[in-house]
Amino acid sequence: MSNQELINFTRGVPAPESFPLDDLSAAAQRAISKYGRTILQYGKSYGFRPLIEWLAEWKRVEPKQVITANGSLQLFDFFCSHFLQPGDVAFVEAPTYDRAITTLRHHRADALGIPLQSDGLDIDALEIELKKRVPKLFYVIPDFQNPAGMTYSLEKRQRLVDLADEYGFWIVEDAPYRPLRFRGEDQPSLFDLNADRVLHMLSFSKLIGPGPRIGFAMGDAKLLQAVARIAEDTYITPSLLSQGIVYEFLNAGLLPAQIEKLKALYAPRLDATLAALDKHLPEAQATRPDGGFFLSLTLPQGVTTEAVRQIAREKYNLNLASGEAFFPNGGGERFIRIPYCGMSLDVIDEGVARLAAAVADV
Amino acid sequence: MSNQELINFTRGVPAPESFPLDDLSAAAQRAISKYGRTILQYGKSYGFRPLIEWLAEWKRVEPKQVITANGSLQLFDFFCSHFLQPGDVAFVEAPTYDRAITTLRHHRADALGIPLQSDGLDIDALEIELKKRVPKLFYVIPDFQNPAGMTYSLEKRQRLVDLADEYGFWIVEDAPYRPLRFRGEDQPSLFDLNADRVLHMLSFSKLIGPGPRIGFAMGDAKLLQAVARIAEDTYITPSLLSQGIVYEFLNAGLLPAQIEKLKALYAPRLDATLAALDKHLPEAQATRPDGGFFLSLTLPQGVTTEAVRQIAREKYNLNLASGEAFFPNGGGERFIRIPYCGMSLDVIDEGVARLAAAVADV
CATH class of the missing domain: 3.90.1150.10 (Aspartate Aminotransferase, domain 1)
Incomplete structure (x- = not known):
């Protein structure tokens, strides 16, 4: 064998x-022709402004509530830089995305896993842990979870955001698979339920392709300002050439x-x-x-x-x-x-x- | 007024x-047509393989001695992750690139400035400091230095790499301006003088444009392996769409x-x-x-x-x-x-x- x-x-x-290669090729032509001097230059660490505005309109938030980065894992790394000091505790699901654990360990944080059940977090286990310590952030993937393939019920979504309010921690909601529902009805995102406590991350890696490296997050504008400063100090500007091309694809209504x-x-x-x-x-x-x-x-x-x-x-x-x-x-x-x-x-x-x-x- | x-x-x-917009537009067509399924996908954290090979041939090193990233500042951040623990000392030139100081501070390192003279480092001052402590790395910009606009003499280049050998520290040689010599003769790079002690960083930001975010480093293959793991844990893959486009530009002989x-x-x-x-x-x-x-x-x-x-x-x-x-x-x-x-x-x-x-x- x-x-x-x-x-x-x-x-x-x-x-x-x-991968929509022909459409991206045409989008590249248009992007370089229309925005060449902007997308070949340095720019704001938030990303290409027309893309930010497109995303804000798509998600019905203000542009200042949106930041892009070279993939959403890089954004999670920035969130860790913002929230975590060495020795701090972050909660994750158990099981969770293995690269999220690695990123937390790079930041010398303790990753504590809260068990998943078939309809979301084990809320009782979460409450027991919260009584012992409150994490700086809680990284979750409520829709078509990686690696479990499980989706949170509405009730467990609501319980989680209520606990975030009660105990005062931030939720990082990673939602790259959420748009890929084959059947059944969407549940509200955690961000829909409580925009004050949730940083919602999305990515075009699973929708268009990973190669352009375009992830984005929406959430509290002031917090994203701090994240934008970390991004600027790390790479000045994300890949605006990629962003211009993907923007032209999105703005042509092709998503x-x-x-x-x-x-x-x-x-x-x-x-x-x-x-x-x-x-x-x-x-x-x-x-x-x-x-x-x-x-x-x-x-x-x-x-x-x-x-x-x-x-x-x-x-x-x-x-x-x-x-x-x-x-x-x-x-x-x-x-x-x-x-x-x-x-x-x-x-x-x-x-x-x-x-x-x-x-x-x- | x-x-x-x-x-x-x-x-x-x-x-x-x-910015060579027309050539990049044509390069984008070719890149997506020839390599679409590769440059839209995840890949190695080193970067797009044909670009790595092109860079290795250009610089007469082995491909395993080359790594790319989303700009060379991001590479410097990875080098800091690799070399520095909180409280470690790194040497820089005084004056130096302000973002390098910021990056070192993010890594909680102490940045110690060695004064610049009109022909390079004040070597006497450097030797006095080296007798007190040996840095984990020394970040320098020997050609058309930012911000001073000064270039190291051959003698001072040789003295610096000899001291790196003698005391056992790594040099990060940032060389984004080196190809832009308007008159006079190139001096050998520090990497030319001592490839065992020098990580040489270059970037296309000042040669083609910053927007694609393509920097690269060459140096010790084993050390770059460790850096590639840090890069993978940070963003998985750099922007391959940008890299494919710039590769097609380079490979057409347009640089x-x-x-x-x-x-x-x-x-x-x-x-x-x-x-x-x-x-x-x-x-x-x-x-x-x-x-x-x-x-x-x-x-x-x-x-x-x-x-x-x-x-x-x-x-x-x-x-x-x-x-x-x-x-x-x-x-x-x-x-x-x-x-x-x-x-x-x-x-x-x-x-x-x-x-x-x-x-x-x-």
Whole structure:
């Protein structure tokens, strides 16, 4: 089996066939022709002003409530610089995005994980921790969570923002997958529920492509002023050439059709993953998301992710992500994340079959 | 006089009329058409591989000795993350680039300034400091220094890298202005003299335009591996869309003509600045650089930059940069930086005339 073609169930990358190349090429022409002297020059650390205004109108906030950066992870790094001193505590979900844990550790902060349930945070566990200490910030991904593939209920969203008010902490709401709902109804974002306590981050990485590196955040204007100073001291200006090009794409009204194209591409991949799990690995407990990039599963009792990973890699040429890397304080021994968006239907079925074979071999 | 048009002698921005817009527009077409699926996707934190290879060939190093980032200030930030713990000492020139001081302070490092003379560092002062403590890194700008407009002699270059060997510290050589020599002969770079102790940073901000945010560094491959991990943890990937476009520009062989165009544009602006100083302000001591973006002057005894700044702003609508901001440990009370590249010849003469009038009014 080891000369099978490699399959990666590791990183959540978008499908390259989804990139709107022709439209971006035309957008690049227009951007350089119309704004060349601005987007080739230094500018404000907030980003390209027409893009800021477009985003503000899209999200119905004021331009001063919007800041862009070279990807939303870089924004999270700025938020950490703003909020955290070495030794401070930040809360995250358990499991959470592994790069968020890494970023917190770079800032010498303690990342404390609050367990996730199928409908959001374990609020009881959160209240117990809050009575012990109040974090400077709480990083959450309420929609189609990475890595769990779970979405918060309305009730848990409201409880979380109420606790943020009661205890006085900031929420960083990372929402890159939120626009990719394949079925069902949107819940309000945490920012919709309480704009005074929430910094809402979005990105075009999953909607247009990661290569331009354009993330943005909206939130309290005064706080974003402080973040803009940190950004200026780090790189002066984000990539205005990229921003001009993506702005021209957005301003031509092309985003809604692009999102529909992505849903039409990704929804069958999610369905194929769930069908393959039902067929090959019915004993694992899988999340069944309504959108996004990921689902996760818990292996049967007694079977560890590390054991499966090793067999999958060595015998079946299938790479899996570590389960434990998503858990800041231990756990995840039987946790597996499956990123389905970047794979064709055939590869998905074959990958899940290999995963099931590796589980059976443990 | 206060309804005169505003003149800024503040920031060192390139002339917008120098941006090669048509060539970049064509490069964008080609880049998206040839590499769209790569430059719209995530990639290595080192940057776009064809660009890395082009840079390595240009600079006659191995590709593994090259890393790109969203501007060279961001690279300096990564170097600081790699080398510095809070409380560590870094050496800089006095005066130095004000944003380098800010970056060091973000990393809670102590920035110690070694005085500059007309031909480079005051080596005697450096040796006295080295006997007291050895810095983790020494940030220098040996060619057409910002803000002084001074260039190191060959002898002082050699002394500095020899001291780096003897005492065991790393040199970060920032060289954004080095390709913009209007007359005279290049000296070897510090990296040319000792590649084992020097991280050499270059940028396309002053050669093509700042908006794409493309800086790069070359140096020890193993050290750059560690820096690449920090970069990955900060933003995953630099802006590959920008990098693909600039790569296509470079690979079409357009850089040499672009540099010649810049020299033809900027050399007369330097000459006009020097002529205006001779005419309006002969009592100030000015550096007389052979290239780059800046010259600096020392005001006559008894006249402070702050006093001149206030009068210039209020009475003559001329903005000057603070002198003291370029000095990490005090000094610069009579220091003025003049960035001449972004201004037309008329504006330069008028600006220096206003500066002289403000000096006369003190």
